[in-house]
Amino acid sequence: EIVLTQSPGTLSLSPGERATLSCRASQSISGRSLAWYQQKPGQAPRLIIYDASSRATGIPDRFSGSGSGTDFTLTVSRLEPEDLAVYYCLQYGFSPRTFGQGTKVEIK
Amino acid sequence: EVHLVESGGTLLQPGGSLRLSCEASGFTFKDYSMNWVRQAPGKGLEWVSYISRSSTNIYYADSVKGRFTISRDNAKNLLYLQMNNLRDEDTAVYYCARNLFDWLLVPLDYWGQGTLVTVSS
Numbered sequence: 001e002i003v004l005t006q007s008p009g010t011l012s013l014s015p016g017e018r019a020t021l022s023c024r025a026s027q028s029i030s031g032r033s034l035a036w037y038q039q040k041p042g043q044a045p046r047l048i049i050y051d052a053s054s055r056a057t058g059i060p061d062r063f064s065g066s067g068s069g070t071d072f073t074l075t076v077s078r079l080e081p082e083d084l085a086v087y088y089c090l091q092y093g094f095s096p097r098t099f100g101q102g103t104k105v106e107i108k
Numbered sequence: 109e110v111h112l113v114e115s116g117g118t119l120l121q122p123g124g125s126l127r128l129s130c131e132a133s134g135f136t137f138k139d140y141s142m143n144w145v146r147q148a149p150g151k152g153l154e155w156v157s158y159i160s161r162s163s164t165n166i167y168y169a170d171s172v173k174g175r176f177t178i179s180r181d182n183a184k185n186l187l188y189l190q191m192n193n194l195r196d197e198d199t200a201v202y203y204c205a206r207n208l209f210d211w212l213l214v215p216l217d218y219w220g221q222g223t224l225v226t227v228s229s
Contacts (some may be wrong), residue, residue: 035215035216044203044219044220044221044222045153047208047215047216050208056217088153090215090216092213093213094213095212095213096155096169096170097155098155099152099153099154099155100152101152102152
């Protein structure tokens with residue numbers, strides 16, 4: 001199965017700063033089949049990006065995704081306090097679908 | 109608005125059995141394939157099982173194959189997970205989640221709030 005490795009483990013930034021989260025796959029993912037989820041404390045995950053760069057319904061445009069092959073990035077252009085969460089990537093190019101271990105975003 | 113509400117989680121001993129339910133509303137349930145995903149306390153997400161909209165195609169993670177059974181009742185808008193021979197490592201919050209399209213290899217777009225299953229002696 002494909003292993004997704006997310007970095008950094010924790011990101012501590014101030015409001016208004018830019019957050020860059022990485023997700024690296026153990027082998028190339030076909031069709032840019034990579035999604036990003038946001039999980040706030042005590043809540044279910046929420047889809048924010050799919051197909052590597054398409055924003056899900058209702059997601060603000062300060063969230064963007066990029067990448068292909070084995071390297072993918074989630075960028076939050078201007079952090080807001082409500083962006084405090086753990087962010088997971090999911091690959092769905094191969095069965096079984098697998099998740100990364102998560103990156104925790106802390107707001108200073 | 110899409111709503112998924114899980115129920116059935118509880119504390120039980122190793123070797124026990126349990127059935128989880130997920131009630132769907134706000135969309136045409138029979139048109140979407142569904143999944144169970146779990147999250148152990150303080151850990152990441154693990155896909156558990158998938159069922160196509162007509163129950164024709166069913167898949168399981170290796171960690172639960174032979175012990176868990178996924179099913180659905182499209183007339184009642186219900187998704188189920190029958191869990192047998194439970195182990196300590198099955199302790200987790202179990203989420204039901206909808207596939208974006210009726211196909212296995214697509215993202216999950218809506219998730220329920222989850223139900224906690226604790227396996228401990």
